[in-house]
Amino acid sequence: MKHYKQYINGQFVDSKATSVIEILNPCTEVVISTISTGTVEDADNALEAAQAAQPAWEALPAIQRAAFLHKMADVIRENRVFLAETLSKEQAKVIGLAQVEIDVTADYFDYNAGWARRIEGEIIQSDREKEHIYLHKVPIGVAVGICPWNFPFFVMARKVAASLITGNTCVIKPSSEAPNTIMEFADFIQKINLPAGVLNFVCGAGRTVGNALSKSPITGIISLTGSVGAGQKVISAAAENITKVSLELGGKAPAIVCADANMELALNAIVSSKVIFSGQVCNCAERVYVQDSIYDEFVDKLTKKMSKVTIEDALTGTNADMSSLVSQSQLDKITEMVEFAKKEGAEVLVGGKQPNQFDRGYFYEPTILTNVSQQSEIIQEEVFGPVLPVMKFGTLDEAIALSNDCQFGLTSSIFSENYNNIMHATNSLHFGETYVNREHFEAIQGFHAGWKKSGVGGADGKHGMEEYLHTRVVYAKYY
Numbered sequence: 030m031k032h033y034k035q036y037i038n039g040q041f042v043d044s045k046a047t048s049v050i051e052i053l054n055p056c057t058e059v060v061i062s063t064i065s066t067g068t069v070e071d072a073d074n075a076l077e078a079a080q081a082a083q084p085a086w087e088a089l090p091a092i093q094r095a096a097f098l099h100k101m102a103d104v105i106r107e108n109r110v111f112l113a114e115t116l117s118k119e120q121a122k123v124i125g126l127a128q129v130e131i132d133v134t135a136d137y138f139d140y141n142a143g144w145a146r147r148i149e150g151e152i153i154q155s156d157r158e159k160e161h162i163y164l165h166k167v168p169i170g171v172a173v174g175i176c177p178w179n180f181p182f183f184v185m186a187r188k189v190a191a192s193l194i195t196g197n198t199c200v201i202k203p204s205s206e207a208p209n210t211i212m213e214f215a216d217f218i219q220k221i222n223l224p225a226g227v228l229n230f231v232c233g234a235g236r237t238v239g240n241a242l243s244k245s246p247i248t249g250i251i252s253l254t255g256s257v258g259a260g261q262k263v264i265s266a267a268a269e270n271i272t273k274v275s276l277e278l279g280g281k282a283p284a285i286v287c288a289d290a291n292m293e294l295a296l297n298a299i300v301s302s303k304v305i306f307s308g309q310v311c312n313c314a315e316r317v318y319v320q321d322s323i324y325d326e327f328v329d330k331l332t333k334k335m336s337k338v339t340i341e342d343a344l345t346g347t348n349a350d351m352s353s354l355v356s357q358s359q360l361d362k363i364t365e366m367v368e369f370a371k372k373e374g375a376e377v378l379v380g381g382k383q384p385n386q387f388d389r390g391y392f393y394e395p396t397i398l399t400n401v402s403q404q405s406e407i408i409q410e411e412v413f414g415p416v417l418p419v420m421k422f423g424t425l426d427e428a429i430a431l432s433n434d435c436q437f438g439l440t441s442s443i444f445s446e447n448y449n450n451i452m453h454a455t456n457s458l459h460f461g462e463t464y465v466n467r468e469h470f471e472a473i474q475g476f477h478a479g480w481k482k483s484g485v486g487g488a489d490g491k492h493g494m495e496e497y498l499h500t501r502v503v504y505a506k507y508y
């Protein structure tokens with residue numbers, strides 16, 4: 030069984046921690062690898078390596094930094110199948126989706142390399158004679174990236190690519206649930222001669238290693254993708270040094286289906302936005318509001334489609350729609366939420382239990398719930414699993430109000446063929462992203478940003494890259 034060492038200052042090194050974390054294949058519950066629980070010393074060593082490497086890395090012309098990002102994309106593509114299989118095994122992502130994640134990650138490095146000649150400052154007219162006001166975009170210094178388990182490889186790239194192209198150096202902490210694919214990548218990048226210390230990978234528990242990375246005065250920005258709880262802990266750790274944070278946290282995406290919607294399109298988009306990676310995606314549809322005149326027909330068709338969703342072993346299956354949840358704790362959480370909803374009066378139209386064809390693993394059937402209320406837990410709290418509560422609404426304003434009645438503000442969607450409905454909704458929904466007549470999934474050139482408890486700042490596109498830059502203003506007087 031493989032044990033992944035820490036990757037610090039261009040070398041794999043043992044942690045002084047004596048205990049390890051076992052990584053399971055969720056479909057088989059078999060231990061497939063181990064990582065160190067990590068220590069504060071590991072975190073400090075990685076940060077010191079990144080700090081030492083940063084000035085020379087910043088001094089490199091951006092186009093030379095971009096060349097390293099292209100090399101990262103190349104090594105990913107050279108090992109795309111192995112990486113996809115590694116990803117599928119460590120988190121039960123169906124192999125087809127795992128391959129998409131690997132391939133999109135390679136594209137992400139190439140895309141961000143494209144900023145090399147487009148990191149732009151400004152020269153502003155002064156009110157004074159013989160003076161120029163320069164706005165320079167400069168790197169922050171050392172960036173820390175703390176990753177989730179659900180799209181670990183892509184989310185790692187979201188942090189690494191933007192950090193490195195802008196002249197920062199980086200320390201990544203993978204999730205303790207899914208570190209393997211990231212650590213295999215660390216092995217591959219040894220071959221691209223990246224200067225030591227520019228990119229470091231430190232495994233270990235978030236409450237120790239993640240906390241040490243977040244509270245260190247060396248850290249210039251912390252980019253966390255994960256739960257609201259972890260985000261709150263990172264903010265309090267960052268408070269010590271007023272360190273910049275960029276947080277991608279939980280979501281509770283509403284999908285609004287108007288009477289004039291293309292029903293087949295809405296049904297397919299919502300089902301795919303629910304079963305992708307077994308619903309363990311922050312932008313997934315987490316609740317559906319259907320206009321009352323089409324409610325019965327829509328719910329009937331939605332139930333039929335969800336009952337046809339296929340569930341198999343992520344790696345050996347015939348690329349089914351979904352597979353096991355990532356862990357026993359996720360399975361327990363989702364089971365508890367559905368049982369509690371049933372106690373509150375919810376009706377289970379399909380699913381609501383573990384499938385009986387598996388004797389191991391953390392599988393849960395795709396589930397539709399009705400007869401739920403707006404204040405119920407299943408409507409207000411993130412499930413992060415294949416469970417979809419459905420409610421009806423009268424007017425579009427009512428649907429918008431129901432959608433906005435939420436502590437989260439990450440993604441949302443509306444399905445309508447009426448331009449005015451669409452414009453009214455997209456101007457009134459309080460979410461960082463709104464999808465119109467399509468599935469819930471963002472683009473790498475967009476801006477994945479959470480409002481409210483869904484986060485601070487964002488990732489992707491020009492603005493995601495700029496998260497890793499300071500603006501330095503120079504008032505240049507001359508005579």
Ligand SMILES: NC(=O)C1=CN([C@@H]2O[C@H](COP(=O)(O)OP(=O)(O)OC[C@H]3O[C@@H](n4cnc5c(N)ncnc54)[C@H](OP(=O)(O)O)[C@@H]3O)[C@@H](O)[C@H]2O)C=CC1
Nearest residue numbers: 177178204205234235239240255256259262277278279311
């Ligand atoms: N907005 C988005 O794009 C995404 C949001 N999420 C949200 O994350 C949750 C599930 O993902 P999950 O990985 O379990 O989230 P967690 O919050 O449990 O973990 C996310 C990362 O934070 C680390 N961490 C935990 N506690 C701390 C701490 N005190 N200080 C620093 N780092 C810490 C974890 O380390 P360790 O694993 O070792 O504990 C992990 O690497 C869901 O709520 C989901 O909505 C997930 C993915 C994307």
Ligand SMILES: O=C(O)[C@@H](O)[C@@H]1OC[C@H](O)[C@H]1O
Nearest residue numbers: 179180183184310311312471
């Ligand atoms: O991590 C998440 O859940 C989301 O950010 C997810 O990760 C990769 C996809 O692009 C996003 O939907």
